Amino acid sequence: MYRKNDTSYFIVDAHIALWDARPENQRNIHGKQFIDCFYDYHRNLSPESEVWSYEEYLYQGGERLMKDLFDDGYVDHAIFQPAYLGEFYYKGFGQTDEASELATKHPDKLTYNHNFDPRNGEAGLDRLRDDAAKFGLKGVKLYTAEWHGDSRGWRLDDPWAYRYFELCRELGIRNIHVHKGPTIRPLDRDAFDVADVDHVASDFTDLNFIVEHCGLPRLEDFCWIATQEPNVHAGLAVAMPFIHTRPRYFAQIIGELLYWIGEDRIQFSSDYALWTPRWLVEAFVDFQIPEDLGEYAPISTDQKKKILGLNAAKMYDIPVPAELQLPSAGEPAVGPRGADNLVGA
Amino acid sequence: MQSRYHQAYAALSAVVDPELDEPITDLGFVRSLVVTPAGNVKCSLRLPTSFCAPNFAYLMASDAKDVLSALDWTRRVVVELDDHHDSEIINAGLAAGAGYRGTFGHEAEESLDDLRETFQRKAHTAAMERCLTALLRADPQQGESSLGEVRLGDLPDDDTTAALLRRRHALGLPTAPSDLVMVNHEGSGYSPGDVPIALRRARSTRISIDGNAHFCRGLLRTRYPEEPALIPKEGALR
Numbered sequence: 001m002y003r004k005n006d007t008s009y010f011i012v013d014a015h016i017a018l019w020d021a022r023p024e025n026q027r028n029i030h031g032k033q034f035i036d037c038f039y040d041y042h043r044n045l046s047p048e049s050e051v052w053s054y055e056e057y058l059y060q061g062g063e064r065l066m067k068d069l070f071d072d073g074y075v076d077h078a079i080f081q082p083a084y085l086g087e088f089y090y091k092g093f094g095q096t097d098e099a100s101e102l103a104t105k106h107p108d109k110l111t112y113n114h115n116f117d118p119r120n121g122e123a124g125l126d127r128l129r130d131d132a133a134k135f136g137l138k139g140v141k142l143y144t145a146e147w148h149g150d151s152r153g154w155r156l157d158d159p160w161a162y163r164y165f166e167l168c169r170e171l172g173i174r175n176i177h178v179h180k181g182p183t184i185r186p187l188d189r190d191a192f193d194v195a196d197v198d199h200v201a202s203d204f205t206d207l208n209f210i211v212e213h214c215g216l217p218r219l220e221d222f223c224w225i226a227t228q229e230p231n232v233h234a235g236l237a238v239a240m241p242f243i244h245t246r247p248r249y250f251a252q253i254i255g256e257l258l259y260w261i262g263e264d265r266i267q268f269s270s271d272y273a274l275w276t277p278r279w280l281v282e283a284f285v286d287f288q289i290p291e292d293l294g295e296y297a298p299i300s301t302d303q304k305k306k307i308l309g310l311n312a313a314k315m316y317d318i319p320v321p322a323e324l325q326l327p328s329a330g331e332p333a334v335g336p337r338g339a340d341n342l343v344g345a
Numbered sequence: 346m347q348s349r350y351h352q353a354y355a356a357l358s359a360v361v362d363p364e365l366d367e368p369i370t371d372l373g374f375v376r377s378l379v380v381t382p383a384g385n386v387k388c389s390l391r392l393p394t395s396f397c398a399p400n401f402a403y404l405m406a407s408d409a410k411d412v413l414s415a416l417d418w419t420r421r422v423v424v425e426l427d428d429h430h431d432s433e434i435i436n437a438g439l440a441a442g443a444g445y446r447g448t449f450g451h452e453a454e455e456s457l458d459d460l461r462e463t464f465q466r467k468a469h470t471a472a473m474e475r476c477l478t479a480l481l482r483a484d485p486q487q488g489e490s491s492l493g494e495v496r497l498g499d500l501p502d503d504d505t506t507a508a509l510l511r512r513r514h515a516l517g518l519p520t521a522p523s524d525l526v527m528v529n530h531e532g533s534g535y536s537p538g539d540v541p542i543a544l545r546r547a548r549s550t551r552i553s554i555d556g557n558a559h560f561c562r563g564l565l566r567t568r569y570p571e572e573p574a575l576i577p578k579e580g581a582l583r
Contacts, residue, residue, distance in 0.1 A: 030395075030430055033395035033396065033430055034395075034396070036395070037394045037395055037396055040393075040394065040564055040567045040568050041564070043567050044563045044564050044566075044567040045563075150451070152452060216553070216556070216557075217364070217553060217557050218553060219549055219552060219553040219556070220546060220549035220550040220552075220553050223549055224546070224549075242556075245563065246556070246559055249552070249555070249556050249559060252552045252556075253552070253556070256548075256549050256552060259545070260549070294482075294485070295478075295548070
């Protein structure tokens with residue numbers, strides 16, 4: 001809970017990790033390249049006071065995580081979204097056992113989502129069944145850029161992926177978090193292309209698709225898809241820290257998202273341990289869209305409350321004190337409206 | 346007469362990052378450039394992360410090799426991409442002149458032409474939005490719907506307009522003063538009712554491109570703090 005000027009905000013950090021990128025876990029040079037890339041993100045976008053040492057960044061452990069999120073970070077509930085990255089790290093990047101045990105120990109505070117890879121075929125389907133039972137899965141995190149033998153990635157609309165989504169439906173895994181970011185293959189396509197989200201969201205209307213990083217490098221394509229698919233949501237992982245380094249750019253991202261997809265389908269996250277929630281929550285509550293960006297309406301306190309926690313709480317049935325709840329808004333003016341003839345705009 | 350080093354550098358400034366729509370020289374992606382008296386050229390490129398899209402990385406590196414090879418005095422041209430997760434594959438492919446498909450083997454099925462075309466369209470859309478939004482900000486009384494009637498000749502003679510004209514040229518769109526500013530990639534205009542939504546879409550495209558450029562520049566600085574962008578000094582002899 002965060003409180004400022006007599007207003008309380010229920011905070012859900014919808015995308016966190018407990019990773020281990022220490023050298024002894026790095027399988028090859030790519031393991032180092034991957035965490036170095038994250039660390040550059042961290043150093044580049046954090047306020048100076050929030051920059052960690054490289055050593056700290058390699059591994060945090062559960063105790064540190066609990067402190068950063070719940071003691072210091074105002075977070076009421078957080079959701080693990082682990083990346084496997086088995087080709088880069090011996091024990092994987094996201095630490096399944098440690099994170100899931102932590103979630104079992106603190107069910108009121110933590111939800112553990114797991115992952116799957118459709119290239120594992122039938123065996124992977126059995127595995128997903130077991131994982132769903134073991135972890136009580138409500139959601140999964142999919143990283144389509146994952147390397148797997150000769151393959152450097154997969155698409156959400158691959159036939160095997162459809163088998164997995166059908167199983168998700170059967171198992172009650174309703175929330176599909178999709179990473180849209182660097183290294184997505186296949187090569188011939190635009191690396192950040194979000195078109196596969198469009199197909200799968202149309203075919204599985206009873207599942208929620210949360211596009212992490214709100215498809216940022218292709219914000220316009222993402223917004224367009226999200227206007228037409230009411231089960232597509234925006235995750236603010238990686239977008240949030242721009243609030244510090246590029247506040248005007250951040251204002252434009254938020255302005256666009258509110259305009260195109262509306263206040264009920266945007267979810268806050270720190271992307272811990274890329275960044276920590278404390279400063280992000282404080283900055284977002286204080287944030288306002290600058291007046292000279294006249295093309296956007298100002299952001300309201302209620303919209304901030306929804307983004308900071310109420311939207312994700314609703315998706316995950318996380319209990320919210322009655323006095324903090326808010327009704328849903330209507331669909332945005334630009335909702336599904338057959339404007340596809342403007343696609344060439 | 347420019348030195349060969351300057352000529353090589355000038356040639357590289359014609360290579361753009363398709364994603365960011367900016368020259369690789371301005372972005373600081375050119376890490377080093379060596380020109381020997383005999384006319385051999387070696388150029389190293391660098392990117393903001395090890396995991397920048399490999400197809401885009403290949404595209405820029407092969408374009409760099411092409412523009413350097415096209416100079417009439419160059420002999421052996423070597424372009425290498427540093428510190429990328431696919432550096433080995435890309436550098437071997439460039440050295441062998443293997444082409445995109447030859448470089449990536451089974452992973453590459455199509456050519457990169459469509460990808461390039463997509464980004465040329467986006468670059469045009471963003472350039473168009475910058476011009477129109479500048480008009481709106483200069484005269485807030487002007488209604489959005491009327492922007493569909495603005496002609497190229499109505500735009501101020503500035504860098505924003507010049508950038509739009511370059512983008513139109515790249516797509517083969519007409520550039521006469523009497524031509525409409527607000528057109529799609531095929532040159533068709535919009536009816537007044539469609540103008541506001543088309544402008545909104547164009548704006549989200551522009552915000553994406555601008556945002557990516559900021560992000561990539563920032564990451565490059567963080568990654569290579571000791572190596573600022575390579576800028577040749579006036580009259581430098583190499």
